[in-house]
Amino acid sequence: MKRLFTVVSLLVLSEFSAQTWANDDQYIQKFAQYAVEEMEKYKIPASITLAQGLLETGGGQSRLAQEGKNHFGIKCKEEWTGKTMKHTDDAPNECFRVYDDPRQSYEDHSVFLATRKYYANLFNLDMKDYKAWAHGLKKAGYATNPRYAGILISKIEKYRLYEFDQVNSKEVNFAILKMYPGLKDDQAYMASLESSKAVEKKKVSKPAPAPKKVYAEAPKKERVKTKSEILNSILIKSHPNGGLKYVVIPEDTDIQFIAGKFKISEEKLMKWNELETNQLNKNEIIFLESKNSDGNTAIYKAEYSEDMHDIAQKFGIKLNKLYAKNRMDEGQKPSAGQLIYLIAKKPRN
Structure with missing residues (x-):
């Protein structure tokens, strides 16, 4: 329940008009929880996952992230059977995976690294050595940009993402407050934490009622182009x-x-x-x-x-x-x- 509460807390964060953070900061606050959870399951540094997400999505603003919930630019590949979208990256009209929500994208990113032989040597590295992981990803061919490792390291050090390598999934919210101490003085934000906690308690103690049937008018069919x-x-x-x-x-x-x-x-x-x-x-x-x-x-x-x-x-x-x-x-x-x-x-x- 604590983990669920933390996720809800972080997602609420960007809705307050009092906040004036840049996209990268908002991205960290929203998705650090996912990165730490993946670290616990797959032993991939949370700092690396977050830095890759920041870079690939431009702080959550890219078309792939907005429309496809794809935060790591993972292309379709032969084994993918889910939804897809066309997007121009290194070449035009390339096929990219589409997810139902960002959490699936984070999970798939972990599976992608953990199951491909190109990245096997990464898992022999120290999980807290983000520099070795950054250079290892570049060496394994994750990206073609020759500066890829340096860019990841720069983001990790700029936003102190290495701090998330030291916490577990129950401690992420405290790490967020440590990184952004101004949040402690934000009454709306702190009130949202208490409110979210109360909502989650209610959900656990009392099952949600069955949804009411809604009868909507059938949508009008658009004319099919010849x-x-x-x-x-x-x-x-x-x-x-x-x-x-x-x-x-x-x-x-x-x-x-x-x-x-x-x-x-x-x-x-x-x-x-x-x-x-x-x-x-x-x-x-x-x-x-x-x-x-x-x-x-x-x-x-x-x-x-x-x-x-x-x-x-x-x-x-x-x-x-x-x-x-x-x-x-x-x-x-x-x-x-x-x-x-x-x-x-x-x-x-």
């Missing part, structure tokens, strides 16, 4: 790799339609996109100009069933250049989890 209307609504987008112009095909069609719509010859489109057939499938990426020789990030882990053409389109790289960077023969397929180089490795001196 395939032609969907295709004609295609908009040109800018790719993260240098702003290349591209489109995502919303319905199955052919190259002739795209050529006619954007006034580009079929030959050029076939060449720029290394196409072997003029048939285009839904969600396929098609570039409207020649792709680049390098990617916008250094390396990428191939996903299940992806081929080199899929990766070339995802990152806006010429297919022959991608084969060359990875010393692979034309037509050779990568295995799931294989590191694919998107920028040529510098020769050693």
